[in-house]
Amino acid sequence: MLFMISVGATFLMTKTLAWSSALYLGFTVFCIWSAVDAINNLCDADLDALSDPSRAEFTKRLGKLGMLIMGAFTALSLALGAATLLPFVALSVALGIVFGVLYSVPPFRLRKTAYKPIVNFTVGAVPVLIVAAFFNVFSADVVSLILLIGVTTSVNSLWEDLADYASDSHSGSRTVPIIFGFHKGLLLTISLGYAMIPMMVFVGLLFQLGWVYYASLIALGTFVSLRIIQKRDTLFNHRGKDTERLHRLGKVLARDFVVTAIVFTLSLMVSSLLKINPVFP
DSSP: OOHHHHHHEEEEEEHHHOOHHHHHHHHHHHHHHHHHHHHHHHHHHHEEEEEHHHHHHHHHHHHHHHHHHHHHHHHHHHHHHHHHOHHHHHHHHHHHHHHHHHHOOOOOGGSSSSSSHHHHHHHHHHHHHHHHHTTOOOOOOOOHHHHHHHHHHHHHHHHHHHTTTHHHHHOOOOOHHHHOHHHHHHHHHHHHHHHHHHHHHHHHHHTTTHHHHHHHHHHHHHHHHHHHHTHHHHHHHHHSSHHHHHHHHHHHHHHHHHHHHHHHHHHHHHHHHHSSSSOOO
């Protein structure tokens, strides 16, 4: 997903099919994400044992190889950033790694706190920031794109918290759904998801994206809305009863949002491509 974000952002900022730069920046972002994900796997094996046993078992089987993979991706990310000879690109790459450490590594481990969405903001914002720094473009529309992608990953982190509610509760985490309660956290996350739609439309208008972008927004909004209407009784008439059913709904909606985020990212990349090279004149 982050690879597609980088490619799409490159097309939007250069207004050309700069494939070589797009692929280079996309690969750099992929390496950063891989390094951060490896750090998370190593440090969160205890949590994954409850929420994702297969992932925890895979990390355990890797052993010292997991540390080598993490170190290799971290070094490659920093090297790719330094190879551009652009200080702000190198700084942005390093920033992504630093926030990955703050997210997972003790004693920080912000992944277990209410600050997790703020840290996850950087997961989406840093890739676009790297592209902006590479081309030295920091206009109002680019800043809006950075904010949009950052907010998207922040909301996605709330869905992750809902899906991991049981393991987070068991481990003593203080994520937003645990602080507010699962039901209120679910309603809050849904509300934030809908609140993103005007921002998505605004970014589309700034970059003058075509009908494919807006058609995808309508389709995604309709998809989520139909799911909520279908499960409205569980969602809105919950009075502390049948919490298991509510938790199952949270996991379903969390999966739906992952699909929604991927499709939105894909539509953004395709729309940026079509803006430069339209299929229909």
